[in-house]
Amino acid sequence: MTARNVLRNIKLSAAAAACAGACQLASAATIGLMAPLSGPIAIVGQDQVDGFMLAVEQLGGKLGGQPANILKEDDQLKPEIGGQIVRKFIDKDRVDAIVGLSFSNVMMASLPRIAESGTVAIATNAGPSPVAGAGCKANVFSMAWQNDGAAEAMGKYTQDKGIKKVYLMAPNYQAGKDMLTGFKRYFKGEIVEEVYTQVNQPDYSAELAQLQAAKPDAVFVFYPGGMGVNFVKQMAQAGLMTKIPLYSVFTVDGTTLPALRDAAVGSVSGAMWDAALDTPENKKFVADFEAKYKRTPSEYAATAYDAANVLNIALGKAKPGDSKAFAVAVKAAGNEVKSVRGPFAFNNNNLPIQNYYAFESVKGSNGITSKLLATPLPKHVDAYHAQCALK
Incomplete structure (x- = not known):
């Protein structure tokens, strides 16, 4: 083997080694999960995190067959903090989707950057009227409710x-x-x-x-x-x-x-949900949540649990690198998911059609x-x- 071929093989091996880490990272689904995790409202945020993570655990730590990398952040129920976290998720972490989005005031403050980026965002505790109406966005969903x-x-x-x-x-x-x-x-x-x-x-x-x-x-x-x-x-x-x-x-x-x-x-x-709802999906969810966390879940846990399952369906159909195609896949997944709340679908504005x-x-x-x-x-x-x- 010539010196030139040896050098070429060394370069190829180095490239393969570098790709091994990078390619593995690229094949993972990276999700930014933002919720209020401190202060008097922390239990609302914690239930969202726990509901989402329970679903991911049940899916074998994967979403759409890809390893799930979940980045958790505390917005402290402060719009300025939430805005900083969303910019970090999008610009630094390059997440495939943002879930949670906190309360309506925090969500509204974060909306311009989310809309500009095209990153799929799924609210699990907000559905402000501006987002439901003329301010609706193709990449912004609420798995929770219109307020x-x-x-x-x-x-x-x-x-x-x-x-x-x-x-x-x-x-x-x-x-x-x-x-x-x-x-x-x-x-x-x-x-x-x-x-x-x-x-x-x-x-x-x-x-x-x-x-x-x-x-x-x-x-x-x-x-x-x-x-x-x-x-x-x-x-x-x-x-x-x-x-x-x-x-x-x-x-x-x-x-x-x-x-x-x-x-x-x-x-x-x-x-739109309670632990008392008598459906097979809800009975399993409540039993599994209580077994893992030793408390009864709330509607915030239920919406986040459903959001993880919607992402699982969507990521199995479209890769998030194409944000428009991924948003279409998320919307379609809303019609397929077996929600713990009973009937569910995304309306034209990406907010739920559901029982109350x-x-x-x-x-x-x-x-x-x-x-x-x-x-x-x-x-x-x-x-x-x-x-x-x-x-």
Whole structure:
């Protein structure tokens, strides 16, 4: 063998060795998972992470047959932090998809860079009205809900129950406004008062005094995570739970019930999912989640679990290097996934078509559980999709 051939073989071997690492990395599916993992709302983010990772584990650590590389980041429920994380995911980590996207305020702050990049993004806890309507994007999906949806179900349920006067409360940000808008869309009685409080406000004594003085037939609230724990506990301590029926969304759920316990009994919640849903997919999901994490999952875990399974289907059909083709594959996967919530599909605006249920918190032999009362809005389509130019 000549010296030239020896040198050529050494170069080829070095190239092959370099490719071995690089090619293996290229064949992996890299997912950026962003959620609030600190502060009073951390349980909402942790449930999303745990639901997503449970699905990945069940899929053998792979998505679409490729090893899954999951990068987790804490946005701290701060739009500026979320924006930095999204830029890092896209520009430095070059992720194939972003999942989570936190709360609506964080998602909206991150949206311009996501839309510009074409990177597929799947929200598991947000569906702000601008994204559902004229601001829809072909690469932006919500596996969760359009924000108004669960509140619309509660508006429909209270209307059907013949309730005449309702007092409304929510935190002062995009999702809070969307929730109360949704409730008013279906409730045709009198709105006694519409109160917006600070995000992460810990004390509601002044607001509860105003609520009691107003003497409504019922109160409807949206207070997720720690906010919900504080609000419901303080309402119970004030003796109002037996005087003013409580209807809510994302307030009494799997993340808050362990802390609320008896304080939640009798409250009615609107949701697209609950551990009480009696389907084979949901029974398995709940059992597996409880076995692994030693707690009951919430709707945030359910949406993230479904998101992982949608990505698994999509990555089996299209490689994310072509962002447009990958977005088309994600949308098609929404029609194929066996969702734990029952019926599911992506609408033209990439937000869900799904059932919205009414659940009551009841005390049973195994503690506080949920009882399915009704399905006020079956296979519900959001109010904004006609404003979206996507097909």
